[in-house]
Amino acid sequence: MWIGCRSCVEWGVDPLGRRSETRRERKGPFSTRQLTRLGLLTAVGLALALLERQLPPPAPVPGVRWGLANAATLAALALDGPGAGFAVWASRFVLTQAFAGTLFGPAFFVGGAGGLLAWAAMALLSRSRRFGPAGVSAAGAVAHHVGQLAAAAAVTATPGVLLLLPLLLVLGPPVGLLIGVLVGLLLSRLRSAGALEGTGALKGTGALKGMGALAGSDAPAGPGAPDPSGGGTGRHPVAARVRSRLIRPADMILAVGVAAVALLLVLGRTWWPAARTTPTRAVVTVAGTTWRTLDLRQDGIYPVEPAGGHLVIEVAGGAVRMRESDCPDQVCVLTGWISLPGDMIVCVPYRVVIQVTGGTDDGPDAILR
Numbered sequence: 001m002w003i004g005c006r007s008c009v010e011w012g013v014d015p016l017g018r019r020s021e022t023r024r025e026r027k028g029p030f031s032t033r034q035l036t037r038l039g040l041l042t043a044v045g046l047a048l049a050l051l052e053r054q055l056p057p058p059a060p061v062p063g064v065r066w067g068l069a070n071a072a073t074l075a076a077l078a079l080d081g082p083g084a085g086f087a088v089w090a091s092r093f094v095l096t097q098a099f100a101g102t103l104f105g106p107a108f109f110v111g112g113a114g115g116l117l118a119w120a121a122m123a124l125l126s127r128s129r130r131f132g133p134a135g136v137s138a139a140g141a142v143a144h145h146v147g148q149l150a151a152a153a154a155v156t157a158t159p160g161v162l163l164l165l166p167l168l169l170v171l172g173p174p175v176g177l178l179i180g181v182l183v184g185l186l187l188s189r190l191r192s193a194g195a196l197e198g199t200g201a202l203k204g205t206g207a208l209k210g211m212g213a214l215a216g217s218d219a220p221a222g223p224g225a226p227d228p229s230g231g232g233t234g235r236h237p238v239a240a241r242v243r244s245r246l247i248r249p250a251d252m253i254l255a256v257g258v259a260a261v262a263l264l265l266v267l268g269r270t271w272w273p274a275a276r277t278t279p280t281r282a283v284v285t286v287a288g289t290t291w292r293t294l295d296l297r298q299d300g301i302y303p304v305e306p307a308g309g310h311l312v313i314e315v316a317g318g319a320v321r322m323r324e325s326d327c328p329d330q331v332c333v334l335t336g337w338i339s340l341p342g343d344m345i346v347c348v349p350y351r352v353v354i355q356v357t358g359g360t361d362d363g364p365d366a367i368l369r
Helices: 006-011 032-052 070-080 082-100 106-125 133-156 159-192 239-244 249-271
Strands: 279-286 289-295 300-304 311-316 319-325 344-347 352-358
Touching: 032 070, 032 082, 070 082, 070 106, 070 133, 070 159, 082 106, 106 133, 133 159, 133 249, 159 249, 159 344, 159 352, 279 300, 279 311, 289 300, 289 311, 319 344, 319 352
Parallel strands: none
Antiparallel strands: 279 289, 279 352, 300 311, 311 319, 344 352
């Protein structure tokens, strides 16, 4: 019987000529299998991001998206840790911006700030056993909104953009929970089918060890119990627990708590002095400088020509909207009509912000026909 020698083990060679991936072959933070998996997750994330751009947002609020592409980042983080999650997010984000034609533009920095903060929040919470994939995803959604709004306020030179944060925090956690549940279900099915053999999720080294969702470190041992490293036969012992605990108490406390506080702030807008005034004006700023103050009582069409772009603002029936824009993401157009004091339309690529305010009867400073 061949017992083996140190050189054979080090070089991954056995007498039958088979090779195994060893420490000598692994010249980086990821093994060949991990790199292949991360490449597939990046491709999936890119496809989801491009698909998401064609879908209407879940609500007509600037900055709100479905977050489908975040599923790939969450899956990578769960399987192979924070470094893998960052690699998938960064690669997918740069490719998406390149395909959209917004690489290194204002939208690139706004989206990058949100995505980077979301990854950091998910990486941090994934180390806790209290949270499952749903809670980690919800935390990422909250952090993403905070990061992108802070960056948008800086890019557009309009601090008032931060007033959108409470509304975004009402909508973000439910969407994050949904994405987390879907990722948890997918990973559970893949693990049950044996497709995650040799991943950190089964060996107890992935981020889900902290989440306690797929790791087997706390699984009971006993006769017939499968090997936590992926060997043996039968189903992983925490399979039923994964399915029954897709949303944990801590996940709900986090999501509901953030949404409840944000909802109180949104409802509290009716008590703000500005909210008790009659909406008669819409202030249009370009790069932080007031371009026009439009009278909402006068219907009209207002072309805007920022550097390198073309937009058309329409006022009708006491409301205002971005009728046309040649920006890549069309978020400003999809926002639709706004008419309440404090409502905003934000076009990050061209640094244009429209905000409804109360006002006096002085009339507009310009009416274009």
